[in-house]
Amino acid sequence: MFHFDVVTNWIDEFLRTYLSNGWTLFIEFVLIGIVILAAYAVLALILIYVERKVCAFFQCRIGPNRVGPWGLIQSVADMIKILIKELIKIDRADPVLFRLSAFLVIIASICTFGAIPFDRGLHAVDFNIGVFYLLAVSSLGVVGILLAGWSSNNKYTMIGAMRSGAQLISYELSCGLSLMTIVMLSGTMQLSVIVEQQTYAWNIFRGGIPALIAFIVYLIAGHAETNRGPFDLPEAESELTAGYHTEYSGIQFGFFYLAEYLNMFIIAAIASTLFLGGWMPLYIPGWESFNQVMDYIPPVLWFFGKTFFCVFLTLWVRWTIPRLRIDQLLNLEWKILMPICLVNIVLMALWIIYV
Numbered sequence: 001m002f003h004f005d006v007v008t009n010w011i012d013e014f015l016r017t018y019l020s021n022g023w024t025l026f027i028e029f030v031l032i033g034i035v036i037l038a039a040y041a042v043l044a045l046i047l048i049y050v051e052r053k054v055c056a057f058f059q060c061r062i063g064p065n066r067v068g069p070w071g072l073i074q075s076v077a078d079m080i081k082i083l084i085k086e087l088i089k090i091d092r093a094d095p096v097l098f099r100l101s102a103f104l105v106i107i108a109s110i111c112t113f114g115a116i117p118f119d120r121g122l123h124a125v126d127f128n129i130g131v132f133y134l135l136a137v138s139s140l141g142v143v144g145i146l147l148a149g150w151s152s153n154n155k156y157t158m159i160g161a162m163r164s165g166a167q168l169i170s171y172e173l174s175c176g177l178s179l180m181t182i183v184m185l186s187g188t189m190q191l192s193v194i195v196e197q198q199t200y201a202w203n204i205f206r207g208g209i210p211a212l213i214a215f216i217v218y219l220i221a222g223h224a225e226t227n228r229g230p231f232d233l234p235e236a237e238s239e240l241t242a243g244y245h246t247e248y249s250g251i252q253f254g255f256f257y258l259a260e261y262l263n264m265f266i267i268a269a270i271a272s273t274l275f276l277g278g279w280m281p282l283y284i285p286g287w288e289s290f291n292q293v294m295d296y297i298p299p300v301l302w303f304f305g306k307t308f309f310c311v312f313l314t315l316w317v318r319w320t321i322p323r324l325r326i327d328q329l330l331n332l333e334w335k336i337l338m339p340i341c342l343v344n345i346v347l348m349a350l351w352i353i354y355v
Contacts, residue, residue, distance in 0.1 A: 003299060005121025032124050036114050040262060045075040047261045050308075051315055058319040082257075085250040090152060093247065097151035102248065102255040104144030109259040109266065111137045116269045117191050119279045119299045130191035131183055134270060135176050138225075141259065142168045145244050148256075152247040160243030163233050163326065167224060170333045171231075174221035177341035181214040181348045182207065182274045195278035200285070202277035208355065210348040215275045217337055217344070219313065222267035224329070226260065229318040233326055268310035272303060276310075279303040 011031075015024040049064065049072065056063030064071025090098065114124035115133055127133050142165055149161020185207045186194045194203075204211050224231040227243075245256040272278060279299035283291045324332070 003120040003122075004118075008121045032114075036110065036124060040110060040113055040258070041079075043265055044258045044261045045079060047265055047311070048075045048078070050311070051261075054312065054315045055319050058316075079254075082254045083251060087250040087252060088247075090154075090247045092153045094151035094153070097147045098247075099252070101144045101147035101151060102252045104147065105141050105259045106255040108137055108140035108144065109262050111140075112266050113262060115191065116266065117195060117273060117278060118303050120192070122300070123192070126190065126192050128188070128190045131179055131189040131194075131274070135172070135179070138263075138266070139168075139172060141263070148248070149244040152244075154247055157244050157246050160246070164227060164244055167227070167231065167233065167329060170330060171221040171224040171337075174217055174333060174337040174341050175225060177338075177345060178214040178218040178221065179270075179274060181210060181341075181345055184345070184348050184352060185211065191273055191278075194274060195280060198277040198280050200283055202275065202280070202282075204275045207348065208351055210344050210351050211275065213340065213344045214348070215271065217341055218271060218275070219310070221333070221337060222271065223314055223317060224333070226264045226267060226314070228260075228264065228314065230321040230323050231329060232323060233329060264311060264314055265307065268307045268314065269303075271310045272306035276306045277302075278306075 012024070012028065015027055019027070052071075052074070053063045055061075064074035067074040067077045112134055115127070115130060115137070117123040117126065125133075145164045145168070146161050149157040149159075149164075152158075182194070182203055183189055185203060186197055188194060188197075197203075198206070204215050207214070245253055248256060279302050281291075281294035281297060281299070281302050283294065
């Protein structure tokens with residue numbers, strides 16, 4: 001089975017042959033930054049196209065079909081359009097915080113994106129507290145959203161920001177507790193180690209019923225974290241025009257747009273990493289021929305296959321279930337998901353001790 005650590009180790013050895021340690025690290029940091037930004041942008045364009053096609057399928061439409069074959073270049077055309085749009089100055093808006101909030105949202109998303117292990121040796125950072133890092137850095141996006149709503153000097157943006165803050169802070173608890181259930185099972189927070197432990201059995205199978213419950217709760221809470229339907233109250237067009245980014249235009253609006261789509265990918269990628277084995281193939285004990293065939297599929301394809309499966313579940317829910325009221329949304333978290341998570345942690349402890 002080919003892993004990308006062969007390529008990354010070769011690049012590191014090649015640079016160290018001709019350059020000093022300091023220059024080697026500098027060039028590697030620059031290369032990693034370029035790759036992360038390029039992958040971030042390309043994945044956003046792919047996700048925008050995929051959502052439009054999936055949405056069209058559920059609504060019995062065709063979707064993008066004019067720009068390029070099967071509308072493949074429609075997302076690229078939209079990207080060029082948003083880059084050349086004028087940045088409109090908002091009267092009586094706080095100029096510093098208004099611009100800073102868009103950068104905070106995109107920075108939080110990129111920092112989280114950089115910690116995702118796509119393959120062995122194909123991740124920017126691999127902390128021994130990786131799960132804690134993901135939870136901490138992803139939470140910074142809430143600050144950007146609240147600043148965007150307040151600094152725009154618009155009552156609709158402020159209401160949208162307050163709704164988003166209440167929603168994100170609430171559902172982060174269920175996200176964190178469901179991930180802690182898997183940390184208990186794995187005995188580590190390091191993402192690469194968690195994936196390696198799933199070589200012969202993914203956590204969703206290895207952890208039994210508690211892991212399955214944690215997976216379902218994580219998908220629900222993670223979907224709410226992305227502010228997408230039926231949890232899209234912060235951006236309810238019929239009530240708040242465009243929510244907390246109503247006053248943004250051009251590339252500033254593009255930052256919020258990109259972060260929203262990549263956050264959907266990040267939530268799905270974390271689910272596939274912690275619950276579905278990450279880049280690990282599907283092995284069935286005793287089926288040696290089947291397992292050998294699975295080894296021929298590159299690990300990166302396994303990772304993206306699992307991730308886009310979770311993304312499809314997200315889109316399926318969005319275009320199937322109507323929007324919740326704010327009281328229903330908060331009741332779901334505090335009266336249903338949170339108690340389930342607390343009980344599930346106890347169940348996982350009993351599973352680890354007795355099974």
